Amino acid sequence: MKKSLKYKYRNELEVLPFLLPGFILLLIFIFYPIAKNFYMSLSDYNIFLDKMNTFTGIDNYIRVFKDKMFWDAFINTAAYAAVTILPQMAIGLILAIIINTKIKGSFLFRILFYIPVITSWLIVSLIFRYLFESGDAGLINYLLLKANLIQTSISWFSNRWTANAVIWILAVWKGIGWNMVVFLAGLQGIDRSYYEAADIDGANIIQKVRFITIPLLKPVTFFIMTNLLVGSFNVFTQVYVMTNGAPMGRTQVLLSYMYKVAFTDFQIGYSSALSVVVGVFIFILAMGQQKFLNMGYKEGQL
Amino acid sequence: MIRKILMYLVLILFAISTALPFMYMIATAMTPDSYIMPYPPILIPATLYLGNFIAALASNNFLKYFMNSVFVSTVSTIAAMVVSSMSAYAFARFNFRFKEQLFRLYLFSLMIPGLLNIVPQFLFINSIGLVDSYAGLILLYVGAGIAYNTFFLRGFFQSIPREIEDSAIIDGAGRFTIFTRIILPLSKPALGTFAIFAFTGFWDEFSSALTILKSVDMRTLPIAIQLFRQQHGTDWGLIFAATLIALVPIIIFFVVFQKRFIKGDFLSGSVKG
Numbered sequence: 001m002k003k004s005l006k007y008k009y010r011n012e013l014e015v016l017p018f019l020l021p022g023f024i025l026l027l028i029f030i031f032y033p034i035a036k037n038f039y040m041s042l043s044d045y046n047i048f049l050d051k052m053n054t055f056t057g058i059d060n061y062i063r064v065f066k067d068k069m070f071w072d073a074f075i076n077t078a079a080y081a082a083v084t085i086l087p088q089m090a091i092g093l094i095l096a097i098i099i100n101t102k103i104k105g106s107f108l109f110r111i112l113f114y115i116p117v118i119t120s121w122l123i124v125s126l127i128f129r130y131l132f133e134s135g136d137a138g139l140i141n142y143l144l145l146k147a148n149l150i151q152t153s154i155s156w157f158s159n160r161w162t163a164n165a166v167i168w169i170l171a172v173w174k175g176i177g178w179n180m181v182v183f184l185a186g187l188q189g190i191d192r193s194y195y196e197a198a199d200i201d202g203a204n205i206i207q208k209v210r211f212i213t214i215p216l217l218k219p220v221t222f223f224i225m226t227n228l229l230v231g232s233f234n235v236f237t238q239v240y241v242m243t244n245g246a247p248m249g250r251t252q253v254l255l256s257y258m259y260k261v262a263f264t265d266f267q268i269g270y271s272s273a274l275s276v277v278v279g280v281f282i283f284i285l286a287m288g289q290q291k292f293l294n295m296g297y298k299e300g301q302l
Numbered sequence: 303m304i305r306k307i308l309m310y311l312v313l314i315l316f317a318i319s320t321a322l323p324f325m326y327m328i329a330t331a332m333t334p335d336s337y338i339m340p341y342p343p344i345l346i347p348a349t350l351y352l353g354n355f356i357a358a359l360a361s362n363n364f365l366k367y368f369m370n371s372v373f374v375s376t377v378s379t380i381a382a383m384v385v386s387s388m389s390a391y392a393f394a395r396f397n398f399r400f401k402e403q404l405f406r407l408y409l410f411s412l413m414i415p416g417l418l419n420i421v422p423q424f425l426f427i428n429s430i431g432l433v434d435s436y437a438g439l440i441l442l443y444v445g446a447g448i449a450y451n452t453f454f455l456r457g458f459f460q461s462i463p464r465e466i467e468d469s470a471i472i473d474g475a476g477r478f479t480i481f482t483r484i485i486l487p488l489s490k491p492a493l494g495t496f497a498i499f500a501f502t503g504f505w506d507e508f509s510s511a512l513t514i515l516k517s518v519d520m521r522t523l524p525i526a527i528q529l530f531r532q533q534h535g536t537d538w539g540l541i542f543a544a545t546l547i548a549l550v551p552i553i554i555f556f557v558v559f560q561k562r563f564i565k566g567d568f569l570s571g572s573v574k575g
Contacts, residue, residue: 014477015396022389022448023404029445030411033422040422050425095316098309109313111560112320118556118563120506122524123545126531127323130330130538137339139326173319205305234415237508241528255417262421263513275418286413 034279041272047262060273069249070274073257076164080253081232084171089224091172092179093217097209099180100187110180117177121237128170129242132156160250163243167251170238179224186220187213226289233282254278331355331542339538354543358530364544366519367526371548374436374511374522375504378443382500383493385444386451391481393452394459395467408449416446417509424513434516442510451500458492459485495562502552523548 006013041060043052064070095113099106116124132140134155141153156162194212203211214221236255243251245260252260258278262271325345331354332347333340358364393405423442424433432438462485470480486493508524515521521529527548531541556563 011396011398015392015398018388018392018396018477018481021385022392022452025385025441025445025448026408026411028426029423029442030414030419030449031407032426033419034414036422036425037419047421047425050429091316094312098313101309103306103309103313106313109317112317114560114563115324115553115556116320118502118552119549120508120524120552122506122508122528123549124323126527126541126545127327130542131323131326133339135339137341137343139322139343139345142341142343173323176316176320230413230415234417236417240509255415259417259420259509268421271421275421279414279418282413282415 037272037275037279039272040269041276043269045268045272047266047268056269060270061277063270064273064277069252069257072250073252073254076251077232077235077253079164080168080171080235081229083168084175085225085228085232088172088175088179088228089221091176092224093183095176095180096183096187097213100184110184113180114177116174117181119174121174122241124170124174125238125241128166128173128238129157132166134158157243158247160247163247163251167235167238167242170242171235175228182220182224183217186217190216226286229285229289230282233278327542328546330538331546333539335539339536354539355547358540358544358547361540363519364526364547367521367523368547370521371505371523374439375501377436378440378504379497379500381440382444382447382451383496386448387455387486387489387493388481389448389452390455390459391485394456395485408452411449412453419446420509420513423510427514433514434520436520439511439514442514443504443507446510447500447503451496454499455489455492455496458489462488494559498555498559498562502555505552 040052042057043055045051046053095109099110130138132138134141134153134157136142136145136153138153138156140156141150144150145153154162156166190213194216195208198208198212233254235253236259239245239251239253239256240259245252245256249257249260254274255278258271258274261267261274265271322345326343329344329347332349332351333344334351334353393401393408423446427433427438427442430438432441466484466488467480470484475483506524507522508528511522511525512528515525527541527544530544534540
């Protein structure tokens, strides 16, 4: 009996030593935290004692939806996704198309455009904080004043939407290189004969992009969009470093707000409820995208 | 011809906008007394002034933080490589019950922003007494990254032809021997790419280190730089000198391995906040 059981599960026994270390870590650091977040969210949790003070049911969730700061953070996050995704994709695609023509020097441009991608969020955030420094001596203000685009210097970080604008500009600036590289990989996968056929038919470059490149890049485009959308909910460091929510918490994004509630205010139950709400929202968003994703994976090579 | 000029125009325009912030940072780091913002802004340093670099290195244990980062990033990279190459091999080559479902679980966890779990992760590390230790931070790095790293390496392992293993199996080699003697040596380029991404990722990591490390002596570079900035407020020359010192290893990595960066980075980048 014992021997046959062993035989029945021989495959599982064989894989276990390879699988188990990673799987245990996955349970401890991903799935247990998800469950624990849910558990803590139902209480006014004490971070120092690591236990529930009082069970509060869904009170924290009601609070989330009544919390003006949460909605600010939610809107900032949504605006980040809405504003930054398309420009960086468009610019990335244009640069990829140009570089793919093997124009002289394209190799060097490709390396240059990639440098912001490999520079950490902390460092680029510090640089952009300095670029958009208030007063006439900040580089961006200086350039805008010299070009007569503004009359007086802007205090970028003392207003919600100008501060958000800096966060967006940084996102696009840093993201272009990654978009370019992924699009470039997609472009290199397109068979040259399509373009040759179009040449014979006398198509111009715009027509070739419109009717060959863009349709054939569909899977890559979906891949990039999904990544950037999920990435929009990962925004933390740039906000923490550049504004830390200032002015008055109006530039918080979901993660930076959750982090503040947890580690500055020590309202663990409430921060857990925020985590659960954000997690569920991302899950729904991802499910909604699943249809497109499936299409993308079926058609594409990525 | 006009088309070519137009293309160069676009490339140069974006080249300038890419380079300008970096030039500004370097010029500021090489300007003395930069806590008063110079007017007009300096983009090309007037002299090769290195005082800020010397001051940054001399102050606040900066070299110690640099070595802390070297240590944490190196050990984390090795640990992540050992654990995730094993689980990637499991998914690439074994048949077992619920394999597909299990792998879906790994993929599912990729969707969740890592920081959402930071409080329970912190509490767990605290409960085993590893807050403010490198062991705790490294464990978190390896654990939180396991799904992504498994996914990343599985693809490489799957591309190795099975015939090579089949002959080893006929010769009576066990799974572990096959893994260490055949799979790993054949995956050297892939493991190299993995190591580069993992190392630079750990080197730059900010939010977990901020949460787990508490004492001054333990800080890694990103944390040190952020606190450096809070201490020195507007002395941007000093801050950017420190920043550039942290950026050097990344730039060296990039220049040496740029082909791998540009080819292999499809899946990281924006997702890894």
